[in-house]
Amino acid sequence: PVLLFFRYSLALCSVFVVKMFLDRKFYLHKRDIPWLILSAITGEVGYFFLEYTAMDYLPLSIITLILACVPIVSILIDKMLYNRPITSLLALGGIGSLLGVGIIIGADFHKLLQGKLAGYLLAFGAVLCWNAYNFLTARLHANYSDVSLSFFQIACTALLLAPYALRNLPEPNVMTTEVITWLIFIGFFSAGIGFVIYVRSLDILGVTPTALFSNFMPISTALLGWVFFKEMILPIQVVGGVIVIIAACTVIYEKSRLDSTASVKATCE
Numbered sequence: 001p002v003l004l005f006f007r008y009s010l011a012l013c014s015v016f017v018v019k020m021f022l023d024r025k026f027y028l029h030k031r032d033i034p035w036l037i038l039s040a041i042t043g044e045v046g047y048f049f050l051e052y053t054a055m056d057y058l059p060l061s062i063i064t065l066i067l068a069c070v071p072i073v074s075i076l077i078d079k080m081l082y083n084r085p086i087t088s089l090l091a092l093g094g095i096g097s098l099l100g101v102g103i104i105i106g107a108d109f110h111k112l113l114q115g116k117l118a119g120y121l122l123a124f125g126a127v128l129c130w131n132a133y134n135f136l137t138a139r140l141h142a143n144y145s146d147v148s149l150s151f152f153q154i155a156c157t158a159l160l161l162a163p164y165a166l167r168n169l170p171e172p173n174v175m176t177t178e179v180i181t182w183l184i185f186i187g188f189f190s191a192g193i194g195f196v197i198y199v200r201s202l203d204i205l206g207v208t209p210t211a212l213f214s215n216f217m218p219i220s221t222a223l224l225g226w227v228f229f230k231e232m233i234l235p236i237q238v239v240g241g242v243i244v245i246i247a248a249c250t251v252i253y254e255k256s257r258l259d260s261t262a263s264v265k266a267t268c269e
Contacts, residue, residue: 004048005165008158010187015151015196023145028152032143035136040156043133050126057119061105064218066123068101071212071251073131078208081135089254090208096247097215103240104218130214134207137199146200154195209252215244 028036054063072094078084140149201210219241222233 002165002168002170004044005158005161006183007187007191008044008154008161010184011192011195012151012154012158014188014192015147015154018193018196019147019151023147025145025148029143032140035140036152036156037160039133039136039140040153040160042129042136043153044157045160046129047126047133050122050129054119054122054126057116058123063119063123064105065098065102066120067127067130068098068215069124070127070130070214071097071208073127074134074208074211077131077135085258087254087258089250093212093247093251093254096250097212097244100240100243100247101215101218103243104222104237106237131207131211134202134211138202138207141199141203146203147196150196150199153199154191205252206255209248209255212248212251216248219244 051063051067058066075086075090075094079086137149137153144152198210201213205213222231222237222241
């Protein structure tokens with residue numbers, strides 16, 4: 001929680017600067033406050049808490065594989081809540097993305113069911129939390145710009161974490177130059193600018209395609225490891241990355257086709 005507090009406090013500063021340039025309106029409908037708080041609890045606090053706690057029970061590779069199920073669960077929620085069809089291309093895209101992530105991280109599928117039950121429940125809880133955040137954010141998008149919505153969500157997160165974080169601040173000697181540098185990087189760029197881009201993607205692409213792009217994380221991790229730490233990228237990882245990209249493109253195409261068909265049908269009616 002302390003790390004998240006620092007991360008989102010810095011993110012709030014960066015998004016505030018962007019907001020002052022793009023959108024200086026700070027209006028907030030009272031009726032949206034509970035939904036903003038709920039999106040902060042699920043998307044930022046709940047998701048990361050459950051993911052990090054699951055590491056006490058499961059290997060990181062298995063957790064990553066379970067988290068790659070986010071778009072599959074998103075497709076199912078779309079079906080249950082909005083009765084949107086699950087076509088073969090959507091199913092293929094979701095399963096293909098999961099397979100691609102497994103190839104990239106080198107997951108041992110034989111060990112998939114050998115962890116502790118608590119770990120699976122926690123990891124799947126994180127999947128549900130991230131989907132809840134996606135659908136809540138999509139719901140709020142009609143009333144706010146991308147940067148405003150990001151600003152309010154990040155502010156809610158920082159305020160929720162503040163009581164615990166301020167009582168458990170790290171010792172001054174822990175805050176080395178390297179630690180501060182990484183905090184600034186993940187705060188300003190990853191949590192700040194990154195969330196604005198993600199919220200914008202939810203508005204443009206929709207929930208399921210955007211959720212699918214979260215599976216690009218192993219690709220970016222491999223690339224950063226290669227650039228900064230000279231880690232080797234294996235040919236099989238390249239294959240996995242290509243599968244993830246093709247799966248994302250497939251889902252985007254299919255969702256666009258389904259939305260266009262639904263729009264034409266609604267117009268005709």
